[in-house]
Amino acid sequence: MEMIRTETALESRIWDVLHTVEDPELPISVTDLGMIDAVDVADGHVRITLVPTFSACPAIEVMREDIRRRVRELPEVQDVQVDLSFARPWTIARMSERGRQRLVAHGMAVPAARPPARPVACPFCGSTNTTLENSFGPTLCRAIYYCNDCRNPIEQFKPPHDS
Amino acid sequence: MTEPAGVLPRVTGLAGYLLAIADDELILGHRHSEWTGFAPDIESDVALSSIAQEEIGHARLFYEQAAALLGGSADTLAYGRSAGEFRNAILTERLNDDWGYSIVRLFLYDRADAVRLEALAGGTARSLADLAAALRREEKYHLLYGEQWLRRLAGASDEAHARIQGALDAAWPEAVGVFEPVEEERTVVESGIMTLDAAAQAERWRREVTAVLEELGLRVTEERGGPGGRSGTHSEDLTVLLGDMTEVWRAEPGATW
Numbered sequence: 001m002e003m004i005r006t007e008t009a010l011e012s013r014i015w016d017v018l019h020t021v022e023d024p025e026l027p028i029s030v031t032d033l034g035m036i037d038a039v040d041v042a043d044g045h046v047r048i049t050l051v052p053t054f055s056a057c058p059a060i061e062v063m064r065e066d067i068r069r070r071v072r073e074l075p076e077v078q079d080v081q082v083d084l085s086f087a088r089p090w091t092i093a094r095m096s097e098r099g100r101q102r103l104v105a106h107g108m109a110v111p112a113a114r115p116p117a118r119p120v121a122c123p124f125c126g127s128t129n130t131t132l133e134n135s136f137g138p139t140l141c142r143a144i145y146y147c148n149d150c151r152n153p154i155e156q157f158k159p160p161h162d163s
Numbered sequence: 164m165t166e167p168a169g170v171l172p173r174v175t176g177l178a179g180y181l182l183a184i185a186d187d188e189l190i191l192g193h194r195h196s197e198w199t200g201f202a203p204d205i206e207s208d209v210a211l212s213s214i215a216q217e218e219i220g221h222a223r224l225f226y227e228q229a230a231a232l233l234g235g236s237a238d239t240l241a242y243g244r245s246a247g248e249f250r251n252a253i254l255t256e257r258l259n260d261d262w263g264y265s266i267v268r269l270f271l272y273d274r275a276d277a278v279r280l281e282a283l284a285g286g287t288a289r290s291l292a293d294l295a296a297a298l299r300r301e302e303k304y305h306l307l308y309g310e311q312w313l314r315r316l317a318g319a320s321d322e323a324h325a326r327i328q329g330a331l332d333a334a335w336p337e338a339v340g341v342f343e344p345v346e347e348e349r350t351v352v353e354s355g356i357m358t359l360d361a362a363a364q365a366e367r368w369r370r371e372v373t374a375v376l377e378e379l380g381l382r383v384t385e386e387r388g389g390p391g392g393r394s395g396t397h398s399e400d401l402t403v404l405l406g407d408m409t410e411v412w413r414a415e416p417g418a419t420w
Binding site for chain 2: 052054058085087133138140158160161
């Protein structure tokens with residue numbers, strides 16, 4: 001029978017640390033991105049399960065190392081293992097509202113968390129009169145749109161394709 | 164505790180099968196990366212660079228799985244083997260030649276990869292099935308990109324159409340070679356890790372791609388050929404590619420960067 005668990009003090013401190021680990025390429029934490037699937041602690045041994053947005057993203061190893069190093073600094077922690085998992089794949093619904101707001105403030109368009117899909121809104125002028133210029137952008141998780149009203153190029157946070 | 168990351172079953176032929184997939188992705192990813200700075204427009208320059216980065220990243224994930232069975236690391240598998248030890252389909256190692264050939268190859272290969280990933284995603288090895296399902300969602304953008312360009316070129320001028328037909332004639336027999344089984348692949352299928360064997364995957368791929376090609380007025384020359392890559396027979400193109408790709412690694416194997 002599975003026991004009902006409550007979060008221990010150490011687990012809660014680990015989550016506090018994770019809230020401060022940011023994506024090296026975007027102003028958003030790994031927790032706001034929704035990349036942390038689980039934190040398991042047993043006798044000071046910590047296992048953190050990380051869910052990539054795009055599996056080939058080169059920032060994964062940077063975040064993985066940051067997590068390992070920062071969590072290891074907690075006095076009660078003996079060792080930290082960060083596993084990648086695709087069992088519950090990343091979707092845009094995993095991103096927190098706070099994370100979404102930070103990306104929009106940074107000048108990115110972010111798709112709706114849930115269907116129905118809505119037209120891409122320009123983060124500068126709010127117009128939805130936008131056109132897809134390129135499904136590929138400066139990183140694997142970005143596409144390029146163009147705002148036909150304020151005439152700015154837009155980076156859209158691009159989730160993996162669900163269809 | 165959450166369940167540990169999946170442990171791969173010890174199935175004969177599985178390591179070889181994973182290597183073949185990883186080799187395909189690495190070698191074709193390298194070829195795509197050669198368009199960086201040279202593609203016909205800046206959007207394609209960015210697209211091919213992204214697709215290259217993604218294929219090489221996918222290669223790394225499959226090499227890690229293979230390394231878990233064979234020992235070594237993703238890097239030693241990618242950089243420490245000779246051409247005869249590579250299991251990639253010959254299609255993936257061919258020179259880019261021209262943009263038309265690269266687009267035809269991208270279309271044919273990514274359609275084949277999609278069928279292969281679907282067979283793995285439905286299979287019984289949890290970690291592989293999860294990985295394959297995740298990769299399909301990423302690869303979908305490659306599929307859309309390849310088909311869009313194929314339609315654009317095949318429907319343009321007579322010269323463009325003729326060049327695409329020529330590229331298809333060159334690529335087709337070697338594209339069929341993507342489904343050449345690796346040694347003991349039968350055991351992998353029988354273990355349930357794949358839901359379709361190579362012949363059934365090839366059949367499905369052929370049906371799907373010919374529907375698009377025929378719609379565009381392109382002919383497929385029914386010829387068998389292009390096998391050999393899965394057993395280590397390669398063209399000179401691969402030897403030259405590996406020489407370039409591994410030059411830095413060979414300068415000091417095991418160095419950390």
